[in-house]
Amino acid sequence: MEVPLHDVDVLVPKDVTEVLRLLSSRRGFKLLAGGTDLLVQLRSGAVPKSDLIDISGLRELRYVKRSNGHIAIGALTTFSEIAESEIVKRYAPILAEAAETIGSVQIMNKGTIGGNIINASPAADSLPPLYVLDAELKLISLNGTRIMGISDFYKGYKMLEIRPGELLAEVKLRAMGAGEVGHFFKHGLRQGDAISVVNGAVILDLDGDKVRNAAIALGAVAPTVVRAPEAEKVLKGKKLREDVMWEASRAVLKSISPIDDVRGSAAYRREMSVNYLYMTLWRLAKEVGAV
């Protein structure tokens, strides 16, 4: 049953310092960015009611910048902005591809990358690209700044390495190199506005049709997003041939532990993980003329 939210206080601080001060006040505030996860969860009772700090207007946390081989994205940057960013499209195209698939235009306009990261759904679409781009998160509080690699940040299903009083300020990714190609993939149960049944990101560092290095991450098939080292290993040093691509795809099964839920069975998710990895490798192979 719907939870009434009429008695929720919403504070609108003018800058990050004020946010941090409020966050440290022990009043149990929650941060409100685009609200596309939080408001739904408050209304349904999935998240207990609390007062909110509306940070959506903080322009200082809304940017995409490039600095010595890295891309820095402010936590409040929306997915529309990410999808349209020339920097992202050029240096992290797999993230731009993922951003394009987040809900609908309305959700892309409101939803932020910071919200996607902190909400920590295993099916969150921005996460597999962040995993293969070795993202680092910048967490700030009155006590200072912490930088953490994305795979250290998630400890288990919705268990995050974030401390009370901390705000996610920025996500930093490595830029894809000249020999690198990649794609994001997503399996939803309809063409638009669907939550992923399986999603993932693949980066191949190629020397002609030979794989120098591979980075593969999958979502919605384990309590957190996972890398697929076995599959990466199969590819390393090999040519993108049919049998290699299938072998690598099958190896992904060693990295995942899907469950049954309302959107699909574990068995189906296993099949989809294999098949999507294959389809993605095949597309990349095709693009470089290897098949």
Next chain:
Amino acid sequence: MSSMASYVGAPVVRRDAFEKATGTANYASDLFPDGFLWVSVLRSRYPHALIKGIDARRARSHPGVVAVLTHEDVPVNRFGVFAKDRPVLCDDKVRYIGDPVALVAAETREAALEAVKLIDVDYEPLPAVTDPIAALRADSPRVHESGNICRQTSLRFGDVEEAFARADIVVEGTYTTGTQIHAFLETEAGISYLDEKGRIVVVAGGQSPHRDRAEIAHALNVPAEQVRVITPYVGGAFGGKDDVTVQIHLALVTAKTGRPARLVLSREESMISGTKRHPAIIKMRTAASRDGRLLANEVEIIYDTGAYAALGPAVLDVAIENCNGPYRVSSARIDAYLVYTNNMVASAFRGFGAPQVMFAMERQVDRIARRIGIDPIELRMINAIRKGDIYVFGNKMEGSVGIYECLKVAMDHPIWRDRRKDGTLEYPWLRRGVGVAAGMKGYTIGALPDRGSVSVELKRDGSVVVGGSFTEIGQGVVESVAQLAAELLKVPVERVQVLFADTERSPDTSVTSASRQLFLAGNALRKAVVALTERVKDLVELETGGRPTSVTFTEKGVLVNSNEVMPLNELAERLELRGFGRMVIGTYEVPKVEPIAGTLEIPHLFFMFGVTMAEVIVNVLTGTVTVPRVVAVIDAGRVINPINFTGQIEGAVVQGLGYALIEEAKIVGGYLQTKDLSTYLIPSSKDAPTIEVIPVETFEEEGPFGAKGIGEVGILSVAPAIVNAVAEACGVEPTSIPLTPEKLYWLLKEGGLVDRLRGNEGRIG
């Protein structure tokens, strides 16, 4: 529009288009009467349980609560159109998770929501009856005292045994179709208040104000005159507001408290408590000859009506009547069951029982075509019924029958002609196919009495007011009726005001369902114009002593005896002056024949027909089906408004696509798992195909200007066309919808298609 132009067939823009597009139109959920009480409903926690007691003391003493109502407050606690089997508020038992147990009326929304949680209900859970086949067994727990068979009918026509004996081909299949949820934009909503005379007024989304009024009056045990029902613009209904939803609850609160009340269901509440499309299990054995003639059909139909009958008994009739498709099948054996379970409640949904059987039959026909090696459209043309034919139940097809013409248009369409041309697909794991299916369904309510009235009032400024209880559920009936009035009376359409769906002010045009309303209202309107003509004759006779021989409406006014032209404003003035009154009523009764034994409304005399062709792309490695293109060829009778017509068909195609591929209500042990629009998915704009709508304008002699019903026809053959296309693309034979990616994937894997792509390296387990 020039004065010579005709309104019938003109693409007149709907009068409600602008206000709806700009958000100023008022729906029931937009209304907040002064000093109203917020109403909240306590719904059952179990799919099936005895109620041992209800303790509402804590809720009653909660601050802000004005009333807590239970079954003890309901004068007559059973309602329903075909069977009064449904409690307004549960007393002895709850029979599904949405069943209402108590109402809270409070000063604030928060108090109402809070107090609902404070009502203590002592339940004794009973085993839930969730499988309709198990429900039919003698030892099954009973949903109702009377047993779990809500209705059962067995019919035999022709010599089925003989037909099977001489058949060259027999195709057999068991088909299952899912529970579809209406998912209208506006949930069930309304307000209520007492008017200055102390009568209860209910303003709510609905499809039949007069019938809703009767249901309210019955439950409250008051004369119908004590109740007024107004149906404003409705944000979608599709049959889901054909039964009473919030109306009795609202009236009850206002009757008990004397205060205005407001009840708008949340999405989740709507999904749980609202009616659904009947999930079905259909077994078919169909016999055909080598040269492609359908000889016999043996059919078992099981429809799960859930906890209550609602409109299920009539839905079952429609299933029976249409399960042989639009074909000259000479013999049939049909056993049909409507079964009670604890799976929520099924009732009316666009197509009203026909889409389920159409899925089964049209899959059968396609499989027969494949067995014979004949073009599936040609096979359908060989068997297509024609006007004047005697159909399998012995009934004569009296109305227009355009299925053959539709099939002909389909056969010549490029989507069909070029269906096997090699288009290159982007990836090796994609398959392309084009499928076809035909559909039929009666419109009007068949052999049941079907009558409706419409009023026409001439204003002294020469404008016209048309009144009727048809409801504007988004389909555009108001504009179409205005166009017919403009055509008949030769006035500009802007000069026609339409007063709709108010039991106090508009005559009873009966239900807005069964694709009947334009046919009914249009014909009643014709009668009203005849009555007006007679009234003019009376007037002229009184004024001049001679009764005119002819009275016709022209752009300049009424032409009497082809010499005197009386402008409408003058006519209105004179009618008023002479005491004739300026209003007339026209009543139309749909022609009907006796129902065949064992049925309620079979046969109809009037049918709609259509053919759907769908192009699909199947991803063999995921089971995902996308539908880039659909062509709908519709026997539309005469199209009154092409914009409304196309809109209805396009909407129906997308709804049919959802039914075929996406919309899956998961119910486990009587509990709905997909309670929101994040888990119960309906097609998004990206799922919608390019849709080409082609009207085949047969002329329906009995219809207004040749028009016939079109509201439901667009959905009938969408699911089988899409699934037939999948079968064509992949060589598998799906028997179950929704054909979700996962369901199709396992079928493809079983068929070896996945492993063929994988080769040795990719093969798993």
